[in-house]
Amino acid sequence: MNIFxxxxxPSKAAQQHCDKHVVKMILESAQMLCTAHRQLDGDTYADTHSLYKNAMINHPSTKWVRSGNMNYRYLYDLFVSLCDEYTFRYGKTHKTDSKLRVPLAKTPTNIPLGEFIDPPQCMPDNCKQDSTIDAYKLYYVEEKKDFAKWTKRPTPMWFIEGLRFYAT
Known part of the structure; x- marks a missing residue:
């Protein structure tokens, strides 16, 4: 469970996800969004709209999503952008997109109102930075370089530069 x-x-973030994460993070994002609905509003809306069951309720990313409406909104927008990116890269619609794009557009009724805060840095300590964006980019360079590739997108410049910098 993570939020890259x-x-x-969110649209630019989705375009910078490597192929493996475009596929994987659609499901993980949907699980976190569904869990927010179930934890905050109960099962009625969730069951009526066939939302996924609770997943990793106490994971820092899952807790972050349900801690404020703007956090939920960011992850929902990232979810939609990842679904669009999946369609762009692979020419088909992800099953989770077909099932949950519409019902997850509704923010949970009982979510606290508040300003957006950066997602938690769920990564090894050696990758953590003051800037959460920089931390996730470093995490990619340090921990994801062995499988990171981009279909129909250029490799992000920060990834190329990071490989050069950390290879020396």
Whole structure:
């Protein structure tokens, strides 16, 4: 469970996700959003709209999503952007997109109102930075370089530069 916070703009962040994460993070994002609904509003809306069951309720990312409406909104926008990115890269619609894009657009009724705060840095300590965006970029360079590739997108410049910097 994680939120790869690679850019403040969810659309740009989705484009910078490597292929493996475009596929995987659609499901993880949906699980966190569904869990927010179930934890905050109970099961009625969730069951009526066939939302996923609770997942990793106490994970820092899952707690972050339900801690404020703007956090929920960011992850929902990232979820939609990842779904759009999946369609762009692979020419098909992800099953989770078909099932949950519409019902997850509704913010949980009982979510606290508040300003957006950066997602938690769920990564090894050696990657953590003052800037959450920089931390996730470093996490990619340090921990994801062995499988990171981008279909129909150029490799992000920060990734190329990070590989050069940390290879020396």
């Amino acid at each position: 916070y690679l850019d403040k703009d």
